[in-house]
Amino acid sequence: xxxxxxxxxxxxxxxxxxxxxxxxxxxxxxxxxxxxxxxxxxxxxxxxxxxxxxxxxxxxxxxxxxxxxxxxxxxxxxxxxxxxxxxxxxxxxxxxxxxxxxxxxxxxxxxxxxxxxxxxxxxxxxxxxxxxxxxxxxxxxxxxxxxxxxxxxxxxxxxxxxxxxxxxxxxxxxxxxxxxxxxxxxxxxxxxxxxxxxxxxxxxxxxxxxxxxxxxxxxxxxxxxxxxxxxxxxxxxxxxxxxxxxxxxxxxxxxxxxxxxxxxxxxxxxxxxxxxxxxx
Numbered sequence: 414x415x416x417x418x419x420x421x422x423x424x425x426x427x428x429x430x431x432x433x434x435x436x437x438x439x440x441x442x443x444x445x446x447x448x449x450x451x452x453x454x455x456x457x458x459x460x461x462x463x464x465x466x467x468x469x470x471x472x473x474x475x476x477x478x479x480x481x482x483x484x485x486x487x488x489x490x491x492x493x494x495x496x497x498x499x500x501x502x503x504x505x506x507x508x509x510x511x512x513x514x515x516x517x518x519x520x521x522x523x524x525x526x527x528x529x530x531x532x533x534x535x536x537x538x539x540x541x542x543x544x545x546x547x548x549x550x551x552x553x554x555x556x557x558x559x560x561x562x563x564x565x566x567x568x569x570x571x572x573x574x575x576x577x578x579x580x581x582x583x584x585x586x587x588x589x590x591x592x593x594x595x596x597x598x599x600x601x602x603x604x605x606x607x608x609x610x611x612x613x614x615x616x617x618x619x620x621x622x623x624x625x626x627x628x629x630x631x632x633x634x635x636x637x638x639x640x641x642x643x644x645x646x647x648x649x650x651x652x653x654x655x656x657x658x659x660x661x662x663x664x665x666x667x668x669x670x671x672x673x674x675x676x677x678x679x680x681x682x683x684x685x686x687x688x689x690x691x692x693x
Contacts, residue, residue, distance in 0.1 A: 421583045423543045428659055429471035430544050434553030436660040437545055440667045444537045447674045448530055456677045457529045463670050464536060473543050481539030482532050489531050496524040542579060551576035556654055577633070588625050592618050 429437075444460075451457055468478055482489070500520025508516040542550070555572040562568050596617050604611075675681065 421543065422546050423473050423477060425472045427470060427472040427544070429467060429473075429540075429663075431659065432544075432663055433654055433656050433660045434545055434549040435556050435654060436656065436663060437541055438550070438553050438557060440663060441538055441541045443667050443671055445534065447671045448534055448537075450674050450678045451530065452526075453677055454526070454529075456674050457526065457533070459673055459677075460533055460670065461529075463666075464533065464540070468540060471540065471544050473540065477543060478536050478540055481535050485531065485535055489528050492531065493524040493528045496527055497521055500524070547576040547580045550579065552652075552654060581629070584629070585622070585626065589618065589622055592621050592625075 448460065451460065465475075468475055497516065497520045498514045500517055500523055501515070502517030502519030506518040508518060508521070510516070545553075551572045554575060555568055558566075558568045558571070601617060602614065
């Protein structure tokens with residue numbers, strides 16, 4: 414679990430790190446929305462290439478971003494298999510019959526596209542947390558949601574909850590590793606047996622993990638109380654958020670990516686009909 418990079422900040426100097434957190438949040442939303450419009454492998458290739466360029470500019474190791482997929486690898490494999498095995502495609506493109514399963518090329522392509530979408534969907538937000546501190550995310554989210562304060566929504570409190578949650582993800586993973594190692598030292602076995610036996614073996618991990626989480630929550634509440642934290646009223650920021658030219662450049666880059674995805678999806682202006690090759 415210590416290899417999971419989601420929620421961890423990677424401190425390095427780069428143009429991506431210097432972007433305004435509000436801009437990065439908007440870009441992340443645009444990126445996620447664009448992923449759900451992709452229907453071709455060409456579209457996934459364009460998005461993957463753009464993400465690789467952003468990772469290169471951010472100076473975050475590619476391994477760090479790829480490790481974020483580790484947390485959902487089981488979900489990716491499961492959904493890929495279910496899609497391939499139960500997809501009902503064109504009989505003309507049937508691969509084979511395997512018992513109750515009927516395998517189609519359409520199902521294989523759909524499974525691959527779904528797995529690519531899930532992987533890119535995880536890697537994008539992971540890069541956001543790797544290049545933005547929890548404090549910056551809190552300030553950016555609170556600034557973006559400020560208009561909702563007009564309808565009496567507790568914007569500051571919601572932003573603080575998100576910030577604390579992101580900050581505690583690596584801490585809880587580290588705590589889980591310590592508990593697992595301690596249980597293994599006492600003879601616990603988490604790797605043998607069937608699924609039910611493994612699930613029962615997790616109980617000695619979950620109970621102390623919950624106890625530790627509640628203890629940390631109490632300690633955090635006491636620390637906030639001792640520092641006279643009383644919510645957003647009267648609070649100021651050490652760093653005032655301001656947009657710069659680099660934020661505009663980043664927004665235009667993402668807008669061009671979204672435009673390319675939508676062009677592939679809806680064949681705007683008949684551009685795809687002029688290409689000398691078929692877009693899959």
